[in-house]
Amino acid sequence: MNVLAISGSLRATSSNAALVRAAARLAPSTIVLETYDQLAALPHFSPDLDIPPLPAPVAELRAAVGRCEALMITTPEYAHGMPGSLKNALDWLVSATEPIDKPVLLISASPSGAAHAHAQFSEVLRTMSMRLVDGGAHVFSRAKLDGDGNVVDEALLASIRAGFAQLAAMPNDPRA
Template sequence: MAVQVVALIGSLRATSSTAALARAVARAAPGQVAVDLTIDLGALPHFSPDLDVAPLPPAVAALRAAIGGADALLVTSPEYAHGMPGTLKNALDWLVSATEPIGKPALLVCGSPGGAAHAHAQLAEVLRTMGLPVIDGGAHVFSRARLDAAGEVADPTLHAHLGAAVAALVAAVAAATA
């Protein structure tokens, strides 16, 4: 079964470690899984209900269309001030009134030097509130210091953990579409 996954990455940093986590999930995924890593949450305007009307801002329409064509979401995020980054909350606010994400499983992977437990708990609560079943990919003590020279996740234990997490996501998609 082919599975399309859209990645929402909470950091806009060019050398983001949580973007590397998303790429590692894509590498660890089984062959039938395609992960779209191209969504730029920085292109979204600040959410306002006044803008959440037709015609939608182009970046918002593109985000919703990408999710509409996908089976599942991947959310990776650092922790900022014991919460999720504003960039990610802004993106999720744009999706609250959308029908495209509803019922689609979301694999949640957080990483920060302090372990990202607060951001992870906050994101899990928001995603569930939006009607997305959450697959827990963990809150990790993680930062750019843990990346290899190419800026990728090299830790085999973490890679294996992400592989198991994305397998659980595929199982959730299969269960949701059975």
């Protein structure tokens, strides 16, 4: 299974980006993880730009989603919502066919949990005909990263492993 991993944080020493790196290390041999790290290159979504020829970063995002069978999103919560850069990327995928029916494993690293952001994701992804696999939001602080920025929180690492198992167990096409 090809999985596209996206961190919703643009912060240089992001704990959610560290989660993506941890996922790459933990992925079983049945999962090929590709990391998408071009959120900041996407233009602000406008329906006026959502016509051929698409802006190159948008075409690249859609191609990356098209190459994968599932997505993994690690994200902080900002003001009880998802980060704007991540919502912007999802807005660019609304009119695309690539995301349809694809499972999305969602895990958050956040000091006070990210239940509000997860609730928002649930609604947005459902509206976009994607399938949410909620790996959970975890209380997490920079203390749970080691000196090299690696995740050392066992609960988070266990969530990643369990999330991969959930992804692997999902049918590719729920209509099949």
